[in-house]
Amino acid sequence: MLASGPGGQGTKHLLLSVLLLAALEAESGQVRYSVPEEAKHGTFVGRIAQDLGLELVELVPRLFRVASIGHGDLLEVNLQNGILFVNSRIDREELCGRTLECSIHLEVIVDRPLQVFHVEVEVKDINDNPPVFPASRKKLFISETTALDSHFSLEGASDADIGANALLTYRLSPNEYFSLEVPTNDDQVKPLQLVLKKPLDREVASELLLVLKATDGGKPELTGTTELHITVLDVNDNAPVFDKAVDRVKLLENSRNGTLVIKLNASDLDEGSNSHILYSFATDVSSNTEDFFHIDSASGEIKVNGKIDFEETKLWKLQIEAVDKGNPPMFGHCTVLIEILDINDNVPELLVTSLSLSVPEDATLGTVIALISVTDRDSGANGQVTCSLAPQGPFKLVSTFKNYYSLVLDSALDRESVANYALVVTARDGGSPSLSATASVSVEVADVNDNAPAFAQPEYTVFVKENNPPGCHIFTVSARDADAQENALVSYSLVERRVGERALSSYVSVHAESGKVYALQPLDHEELELLQFQVSARDAGVPPLGSNVTLQVFVLDENDNAPALLPLPGARGGGGALSEPVSRAVGAGHVVAKVRAVDADSGYNAWLSYELQPAAGGARSPFRVALYTGEISTTRALDEADAPRQRLLVLVKDHGEPALTATATVLLSLVESGQAPRPSSRVLAGGAGAGAGAGAALVDVNVYLIVAICAVSSLLVLTLLLSTALRCSAPPSEGACGPGKPTLVCSSAVGSWSYSQQRRQRVCSGEGPPKADLMAFSPSVPPASGSGDSGEQQIFRNEVSTVILECI
Structure with a gap:
C-alpha cells in the first residue's frame, strides 16, 4: 500500500506512470518497473507474474524465483498473487551514488520447462538529502581597502540527490556590504562569488556574520546553511592573483605517490612581504583531499599523496588559496579540476549459478545448465567483457542479456562415455593488456536406463x-x-x-x-x-x-545301472537258468550257446565283459565264454568222462568304477550224437548252448562282421584324417584346430572314450536300447578270464586297432 501524507498525490501519479511503463515494456519483450527510493516495506511495484504471462497457480510448482546480483533482498514476489513488492529499504544514493540512471536488474527463473526473464526496476530519486556545505562555518579576512566589486570564492553545497532534487539555489542573509553571485547552470565549475558592493570600514564594522543558505529543487524543498565570519583587515590592499581561475588537468589512476599533478602560479602586485605568497588547500575543501594530494606551500606544486582510484572518484575538484605575508594577509583563489583516467586494473568478476546438480544423459539440446553473470568495475573498453568456454565438448555459452550468459547443452550426452565434465568459463575484458578471470563448472551426467545387461x-x-x-x-x-x-x-x-x-x-x-x-x-x-x-x-x-x-x-553318465540279462523267447529252463542239449561229438571251438545282456548306462559304464566262473570242486570245464561276445564254446572235444550235465555260471560285468555285475546260469546236457537236436542258429541266453552247426554258423557270421567293421572303421579313420588336415590348413576358426566347445575325455586300463557335443555315436553291446556315446577301444585288449582265448578273440586283438559300433 502507498504511504499517505505530504507528496502522497505525487506518489500516486508516479505509481500510475510505473504501471503504464511496465505494460509498454512487457509488450517490447522486457518488463520494466520503477519504484521510488525509501519506499516502505510492502510497497507495490508491479504484477510481475501477469506481465510475464505466467499463471498464478503455476508459480509454486514451477519453482518461480527471483535472483539479483548483490540486491537479492531489496525486492520480493508474493507467490500467492504474483505481485512484486519492496522487501527492504532502498537507498538510491547508496545503490548508485550520483549516477543519473539507477536500476535493479532481476532475473526471473521458472522450471518445467526452464524459462529465464529479465526485469529492470528503475529506482526513482526522492528529495531525501538536504544540501550540505563542506563546513558549517567559514572565516574570511577582507581588507578595508578592498575595491568594490571584488570577488571572494566560496565553496558551494553538495546534494546527494540527482536532477531537480539536486538543483540548488543560494541566498545570502540581508546585509549592506555583500551580494552573492551564483554561476549559471552552464558554468558549474565556477565557484560561488561573494561580491563587495560597499566599501568596508574597519572602524565601523570590524567583523561581519552572514548566513549562506542553499535550497534544493525537491518537493518538499530541503535547505542547508553555513556561516560566513568576515574579519575586516587593514592595509595590505593587493591580493595574490592566479594565472587561471580554473585549471584542468588529467591524471592516470594508480599514479605513484609523488607524481606531479600541476604547478600553480599566483602573483601579488605588492612588494616585500606583502608579495611573498604561500599556497594551501582552502579550509572548506573535503577533509580527505590531503589523503590523496599534497601541495607544496612554497612552490605551488600539487603531487599525488595516496591511491588514486578511478572506480572510487572520477573527478577531483580542489579549491586552492594563495595568501601573502602582508599584514593583514591577502588571499587569492583558484579551482583545480583533476580528471582521473581509467586504466585496466580490475579483473572481471564471474558468478555462476547452477540450476541443477546433474543433467540426465537424454536431456534435450538447448537445456540450460547454469546461469553466468560477469561484471568489470573498469569503464569503456576496459570494462567490456566477453566470455568463452573450454573445452567446448557438448556445451556452449549463449549470451542472453548484457553481461549475462547461459550454459546450454549443444550436443547429446552419454554417461557411459563421459560421466562428468569439468568446464572452465573464462571472462576477458577489452583492455590492453586484457585481464581475465576463470570459474570452474562441474557438470555431472545423470544415468538413464539405455543399456541392457x-x-x-x-x-x-x-x-x-x-x-x-x-x-x-x-x-x-x-x-x-x-x-x-x-x-x-x-x-x-x-x-x-x-x-x-x-x-x-x-x-x-x-x-x-x-x-x-x-x-x-x-x-x-x-x-x-x-x-x-x-x-x-x-x-x-x-x-x-x-x-x-x-x-x-x-x-x-555314472555307473548306476547293473548289466541286465536278456531273456530269449522259447528258451528252455526256468528260475533264471537256461538248459540246452549239446552233442558229445562236437569238436573244439564249437559255439554251444550265447549269453546276451545290456546295460542302461553309456560309454565304459555300458561296455560289458563276460567271465566263466570256476566250476565247483576246481574241475576244469570243457567250455569257455568269449570275453566281449558272451558266446559259450567248447575248449576241446567232449568225451565220456565229462559229466552229462554241465552247470555254467557266467559273470557279466561292466567297466564302470566300481564295476556292477550280473550272473547268468547255463545248464548244458551232454547227449550222444544220435540224440542231439538238429543244429539251429538260435542263441541261448541264461540256459544251455546250441549244437555244432549253430557254432559254425556263428563263427562265419563273426568273421564277416569283423571284416565289415574293419572296412567301415578304416574308411571312417581316413575321412577323419582328411577332414582334420583340411581344417588345420584353413584359417583358425572354431573346429578341430581352434577353440571349440568343451569335450569330456575319459580313459581306463582297457581303452579310452570321449563324450563330445559335436560328435555323438551310438554304442551298444548285444541287444537293447541304443546309447548316445562315442566309444573308442585301444588295441591292447586284455585276455578273458576262463579257459583261454578263442581264435576269433586273437584276430580281434591283432587286427582291429579301433572299433566304432553304432546301434541302430
Missing part, C-alpha cells in the same frame, strides 16, 4: 554328473550392465518352457541376485542327456531392459 558370450556349455544331490550349484551366470545405480542392478530369472511333460522350473532354478544356477533334483542321464534352457538378465531401470543367455547342460 550383456553376457560375456551368447551360450555356455555345462557338464553335470547324474545323480547329483538336490539343490547343488551347477553354474553361475553373470551379466554386466554399463549403466549405474538402479539401472545397473541386474536380476536373473529362468525363461520358462516345457521339458517333456514337466516344467523347466522343476529341474533347475536361478538365484535372482547372484545368478547361481541350481539343480533342484537328481538328474538321470538315462532319462535326460541334454537340458537346454535360457536365463534372462533384467535391470531395475524404468522401463527395464534385459537379455538372455543359453545354457546347455550335459548330464554325464
Whole structure:
C-alpha cells in the first residue's frame, strides 16, 4: 500500500506512470518497473507474474524465483498473487551514488520447462538529502581597502540527490556590504562569488556574520546553511592573483605517490612581504583531499599523496588559496579540476549459478545448465567483457542479456562415455593488456536406463554328473550392465518352457541376485542327456531392459545301472537258468550257446565283459565264454568222462568304477550224437548252448562282421584324417584346430572314450536300447578270464586297432 501524507498525490501519479511503463515494456519483450527510493516495506511495484504471462497457480510448482546480483533482498514476489513488492529499504544514493540512471536488474527463473526473464526496476530519486556545505562555518579576512566589486570564492553545497532534487539555489542573509553571485547552470565549475558592493570600514564594522543558505529543487524543498565570519583587515590592499581561475588537468589512476599533478602560479602586485605568497588547500575543501594530494606551500606544486582510484572518484575538484605575508594577509583563489583516467586494473568478476546438480544423459539440446553473470568495475573498453568456454565438448555459452550468459547443452550426452565434465568459463575484458578471470563448472551426467545387461558370450556349455544331490550349484551366470545405480542392478530369472511333460522350473532354478544356477533334483542321464534352457538378465531401470543367455547342460553318465540279462523267447529252463542239449561229438571251438545282456548306462559304464566262473570242486570245464561276445564254446572235444550235465555260471560285468555285475546260469546236457537236436542258429541266453552247426554258423557270421567293421572303421579313420588336415590348413576358426566347445575325455586300463557335443555315436553291446556315446577301444585288449582265448578273440586283438559300433 502507498504511504499517505505530504507528496502522497505525487506518489500516486508516479505509481500510475510505473504501471503504464511496465505494460509498454512487457509488450517490447522486457518488463520494466520503477519504484521510488525509501519506499516502505510492502510497497507495490508491479504484477510481475501477469506481465510475464505466467499463471498464478503455476508459480509454486514451477519453482518461480527471483535472483539479483548483490540486491537479492531489496525486492520480493508474493507467490500467492504474483505481485512484486519492496522487501527492504532502498537507498538510491547508496545503490548508485550520483549516477543519473539507477536500476535493479532481476532475473526471473521458472522450471518445467526452464524459462529465464529479465526485469529492470528503475529506482526513482526522492528529495531525501538536504544540501550540505563542506563546513558549517567559514572565516574570511577582507581588507578595508578592498575595491568594490571584488570577488571572494566560496565553496558551494553538495546534494546527494540527482536532477531537480539536486538543483540548488543560494541566498545570502540581508546585509549592506555583500551580494552573492551564483554561476549559471552552464558554468558549474565556477565557484560561488561573494561580491563587495560597499566599501568596508574597519572602524565601523570590524567583523561581519552572514548566513549562506542553499535550497534544493525537491518537493518538499530541503535547505542547508553555513556561516560566513568576515574579519575586516587593514592595509595590505593587493591580493595574490592566479594565472587561471580554473585549471584542468588529467591524471592516470594508480599514479605513484609523488607524481606531479600541476604547478600553480599566483602573483601579488605588492612588494616585500606583502608579495611573498604561500599556497594551501582552502579550509572548506573535503577533509580527505590531503589523503590523496599534497601541495607544496612554497612552490605551488600539487603531487599525488595516496591511491588514486578511478572506480572510487572520477573527478577531483580542489579549491586552492594563495595568501601573502602582508599584514593583514591577502588571499587569492583558484579551482583545480583533476580528471582521473581509467586504466585496466580490475579483473572481471564471474558468478555462476547452477540450476541443477546433474543433467540426465537424454536431456534435450538447448537445456540450460547454469546461469553466468560477469561484471568489470573498469569503464569503456576496459570494462567490456566477453566470455568463452573450454573445452567446448557438448556445451556452449549463449549470451542472453548484457553481461549475462547461459550454459546450454549443444550436443547429446552419454554417461557411459563421459560421466562428468569439468568446464572452465573464462571472462576477458577489452583492455590492453586484457585481464581475465576463470570459474570452474562441474557438470555431472545423470544415468538413464539405455543399456541392457550383456553376457560375456551368447551360450555356455555345462557338464553335470547324474545323480547329483538336490539343490547343488551347477553354474553361475553373470551379466554386466554399463549403466549405474538402479539401472545397473541386474536380476536373473529362468525363461520358462516345457521339458517333456514337466516344467523347466522343476529341474533347475536361478538365484535372482547372484545368478547361481541350481539343480533342484537328481538328474538321470538315462532319462535326460541334454537340458537346454535360457536365463534372462533384467535391470531395475524404468522401463527395464534385459537379455538372455543359453545354457546347455550335459548330464554325464555314472555307473548306476547293473548289466541286465536278456531273456530269449522259447528258451528252455526256468528260475533264471537256461538248459540246452549239446552233442558229445562236437569238436573244439564249437559255439554251444550265447549269453546276451545290456546295460542302461553309456560309454565304459555300458561296455560289458563276460567271465566263466570256476566250476565247483576246481574241475576244469570243457567250455569257455568269449570275453566281449558272451558266446559259450567248447575248449576241446567232449568225451565220456565229462559229466552229462554241465552247470555254467557266467559273470557279466561292466567297466564302470566300481564295476556292477550280473550272473547268468547255463545248464548244458551232454547227449550222444544220435540224440542231439538238429543244429539251429538260435542263441541261448541264461540256459544251455546250441549244437555244432549253430557254432559254425556263428563263427562265419563273426568273421564277416569283423571284416565289415574293419572296412567301415578304416574308411571312417581316413575321412577323419582328411577332414582334420583340411581344417588345420584353413584359417583358425572354431573346429578341430581352434577353440571349440568343451569335450569330456575319459580313459581306463582297457581303452579310452570321449563324450563330445559335436560328435555323438551310438554304442551298444548285444541287444537293447541304443546309447548316445562315442566309444573308442585301444588295441591292447586284455585276455578273458576262463579257459583261454578263442581264435576269433586273437584276430580281434591283432587286427582291429579301433572299433566304432553304432546301434541302430
